[in-house]
Amino acid sequence: MERSFDEVEDLDVAERTLNEDHYGLEKIKERILEFLAVRQLVKNPKGTILCFVGAPGVGKTSLGKSIANATGRKFVRLALGGVHDEAEIRGHRRTYIGSMPGQIVQLMKRAGTVNPVILLDEVDKLGRDYRGDPSAALLEVLDPEQNSTFRDHYLDVDYDLSQVFFIATANVLHTIPPALQDRLEIVSLSGYTEREKVEIAKQHLIPKQCENSGIDPNNVVFTDDGVLETIRHYTREAGVRNLEREIGSCLRKIARKFVAASDKTDFRVVINAEKVQELLGTIRFRKQDTARISEIGLVNGLAWTEVGGDVLQVEATLVKGKGEVTLTGKLGEVMQESAKAALTCVRSRAEELGIDPADFNEKNLHIHVPEGAIPKDGPSAGITMATAMVSALTKKAARHDVAMTGEITLRGKVLPIGGVKEKMLAAHRFGLRTLILSKENEKDLVDIPDEVRDELTIHLVDTIDEVLKYALVYDVEEDVLETPQIWNADAPAADVSTTIE
Ligand SMILES: Nc1ncnc2c1ncn2[C@@H]1O[C@H](COP(=O)(O)OP(=O)(O)OP(=O)(O)O)[C@@H](O)[C@H]1O
Numbered sequence: 366m367e368r369s370f371d372e373v374e375d376l377d378v379a380e381r382t383l384n385e386d387h388y389g390l391e392k393i394k395e396r397i398l399e400f401l402a403v404r405q406l407v408k409n410p411k412g413t414i415l416c417f418v419g420a421p422g423v424g425k426t427s428l429g430k431s432i433a434n435a436t437g438r439k440f441v442r443l444a445l446g447g448v449h450d451e452a453e454i455r456g457h458r459r460t461y462i463g464s465m466p467g468q469i470v471q472l473m474k475r476a477g478t479v480n481p482v483i484l485l486d487e488v489d490k491l492g493r494d495y496r497g498d499p500s501a502a503l504l505e506v507l508d509p510e511q512n513s514t515f516r517d518h519y520l521d522v523d524y525d526l527s528q529v530f531f532i533a534t535a536n537v538l539h540t541i542p543p544a545l546q547d548r549l550e551i552v553s554l555s556g557y558t559e560r561e562k563v564e565i566a567k568q569h570l571i572p573k574q575c576e577n578s579g580i581d582p583n584n585v586v587f588t589d590d591g592v593l594e595t596i597r598h599y600t601r602e603a604g605v606r607n608l609e610r611e612i613g614s615c616l617r618k619i620a621r622k623f624v625a626a627s628d629k630t631d632f633r634v635v636i637n638a639e640k641v642q643e644l645l646g647t648i649r650f651r652k653q654d655t656a657r658i659s660e661i662g663l664v665n666g667l668a669w670t671e672v673g674g675d676v677l678q679v680e681a682t683l684v685k686g687k688g689e690v691t692l693t694g695k696l697g698e699v700m701q702e703s704a705k706a707a708l709t710c711v712r713s714r715a716e717e718l719g720i721d722p723a724d725f726n727e728k729n730l731h732i733h734v735p736e737g738a739i740p741k742d743g744p745s746a747g748i749t750m751a752t753a754m755v756s757a758l759t760k761k762a763a764r765h766d767v768a769m770t771g772e773i774t775l776r777g778k779v780l781p782i783g784g785v786k787e788k789m790l791a792a793h794r795f796g797l798r799t800l801i802l803s804k805e806n807e808k809d810l811v812d813i814p815d816e817v818r819d820e821l822t823i824h825l826v827d828t829i830d831e832v833l834k835y836a837l838v839y840d841v842e843e844d845v846l847e848t849p850q851i852w853n854a855d856a857p858a859a860d861v862s863t864t865i866e
């Protein structure tokens with residue numbers, strides 16, 4: 366294991382390799398190149414282990430591979446998902462029957478060099494129980510001060526890991542132990558726009574899948590609308606993994622036809638939108654649309670999930686009763702409290718909003734967030750729930766083409782939230798073009814790709830009054846309370862501000 370691959374230090378070569386392997390991701394690539402430059406200048410710089418964080422299929426693992434290619438190092442991967450035993454990292458003592466060296470030493474053996482890239486995949490899925498805390502062992506592995514004398518329990522001699530290039534990947538940050546996070550330099554990957562996905566498919570996924578299914582790329586032509594059809598109706602994701610899978614599935618079906626074809630020289634298939642439907646069968650996802658009509662008590666919120674952003678609708682309905690409030694939809698504690706804050710905020714402004722205070726005692730208010738089986742939590746639906754409540758109580762429909770996200774305080778202030786880029790991409794994907802955000806989130810807007818940003822109207826607000834001004838449509842007749850009323854979508858926005866002031 367003495368052999369050490371000569372590291373390729375030419376940054377131009379590295380840049381070229383990164384560009385060849387991945388489309389887009391300009392900022393990320395820049396970060397990687399800066400990182401490589403610093404590594405050349407400072408031997409063992411402190412606390413600099415790159416960690417890619419993002420939704421599944423956005424290219425974290427494959428970026429790791431690409432870095433190995435770009436620097437001429439061997440690539441080995443350590444899957445940390447479900448590792449909950451320290452001995453898996455550091456090995457068992459030889460007194461145990463069936464004892465083995467730990468994964469790190471095994472990986473070094475597999476790499477056969479002293480300076481491979483070791484990808485610590487899924488660090489956020491590390492387990493921890495009575496058998497020990499693997500993250501503690503990892504801390505030692507990653508610490509440049511300690512890892513030149515890493516001691517595997519099985520080998521029981523010091524082993525030098527200081528030349529290894531560690532890279533970590535994770536889907537979420539909050540489950541990585543803080544001490545470990547401290548050692549990592551976080552790089553967030555936030556998912557692709559539709560147009561980026563089309564380019565990734567054309568430049569990378571289709572050629573790769575052609576090769577996998579043994580098809581000559583000259584024999585099939587994927588048209589842009591064929592790729593778009595696959596993206597829109599057969600996948601719903603922030604990354605491109607399912608897209609790659611569906612493209613592979615199309616090509617395998619073509620491969621079968623090719624094998625059966627009598628005339629192989631003239632074989633040529635054009636895969637357009639119709640052909641995709643023919644190959645992949647019934648559409649799996651309807652066009653990502655939300656309601657097409659504005660309704661009373663139905664408001665579009667935006668959520669951040671581990672698989673990227675999502676649109677989350679909030680429903681509020683009033684029924685005759687005794688002033689009870691019901692919250693359903695598997696809402697977590699924080700979200701329930703946020704709903705209560707929203708309600709108090711709305712009650713405290715009942716008069717200005719034109720709500721009959723008696724309604725709070727004589728009607729029951731039900732807030733529901735579909736889909737009911739999926740747990741939801743967090744404070745960022747505060748303004749969405751408040752808007753749904755006001756909409757139900759004032760019988761003003763909420764605009765169907767508006768989406769919002771923000772925390773609410775009792776005094777009606779709108780606070781900033783996280784995951785802005787993912788949420789904006791999701792809203793765009795769902796065809797929502799008007800968005801409401803806290804003013805303090807303005808700084809996050811620079812991350813949004815121009816092609817998306819240009820199509821969005823983003824209202825940055827301070828208070829719930831402004832939110833209502835942008836989100837509500839004007840009055841519907843008085844006598845409909847029990848059933849939500851459907852209102853004409855194309856009606857102009859009400860100037861609610863006059864009633865608020
Ligand atoms: N920008 C890109 N350009 C080209 N190919 C890409 C890009 N992003 C992702 N891919 C491809 O998408 C596929 C999935 O990526 P990868 O396995 O790296 O996802 P991941 O982020 O590690 O996901 P997970 O969190 O599920 O492990 C790979 O085949 C990868 O090459």
Ligand SMILES: [Mg+2]
Nearest residue numbers: 425426486534
């Ligand atoms: Mg991965």
